[in-house]
């Protein structure tokens with residue numbers, strides 16, 4: 001509070017000094033003893049423009065260089081290489097235009113600041129010049145947009161048939177993932193079935209739900225296409241897998257999807273980064289409420305054989321929540337026992 005008051009008083013003192021300066025200048029003009037209005041402050045402003053250009057230029061270059069690794073993560077997916085290329089081409093073209101225009105903007109403010117007796121040249125228009133600065137950006141932007149569209153169509157094309165299908169669901173405040181189990185088919189869901197244990201609202205009257213499993217980590221196979229089926233249970237969330245250059249909103253009532261091929265396992269990445277503790281993560285990039293920061297899930301990319309072995313180890317959701325057998329229709333009960341891996345009363349009897 002004290003610091004705030006001190007800050008406010010400093011600002012007020014500066015404002016008062018500025019007003020006194022202005023007032024004396026105006027009195028000078030009124031008396032006729034001063035005709036050179038504001039020449040001093042004009043010079044100060046002109047020099048400040050140049051100082052701002054140089055200082056902010058140095059800070060930007062230094063920051064971009066020394067923090068490069070923090071905002072440009074190593075890429076770990078096939079399409080990520082293509083989107084990175086698009087990003088850097090766009091950054092190169094717009095970056096050069098930005099730097100040139102900023103240098104001219106601040107330099108001109110300095111160079112052409114008010115000077116006594118200097119008058120501006122009368123130069124109303126130049127058709128050739130206007131044509132050039134309209135056509136060149138138009139052509140460059142059209143090429144960039146067409147290239148971007150091509151890349152977007154490529155990465156959002158339908159997933160290959162053999163893709164691993166995994167459901168990702170955002171809910172305040174955690175990600176949950178569901179795998180289709182041995183049948184490779186995710187079961188139906190119904191929001192009316194959601195309760196404390198059945199977070200996905202899995203519909204157990206669907207045969208395909210019986211062997212679905214819900215692990216705590218997102219495992220992905222290296223070198224195989226993966227199709228993420230994305231949905232949200234309450235508010236907007238956004239699936240963000242930065243190393244895979246993947247970002248897709250999770251929208252309540254409107255499932256979205258994204259397919260990609262992870263190209264480096266967690267082990268590969270630990271070697272590449274030289275960090276033995278490296279882990280991929282799934283984050284949320286939609287401010288979805290108070291606990292938004294905690295929406296983080298560990299992602300593990302396995303070699304294909306390890307991935308299959310991990311899948312085999314997973315227990316089905318139904319076997320971990322056997323009380324939900326009551327929701328399974330009579331004709332599916334036996335199938336449910338077998339496909340979910342629940343011990344039947346007969347198998348228990350025979351083991352006695």
Ligand SMILES: [Cu+2]
Nearest residue numbers: 237284288295
């Ligand atoms: Cu979220």
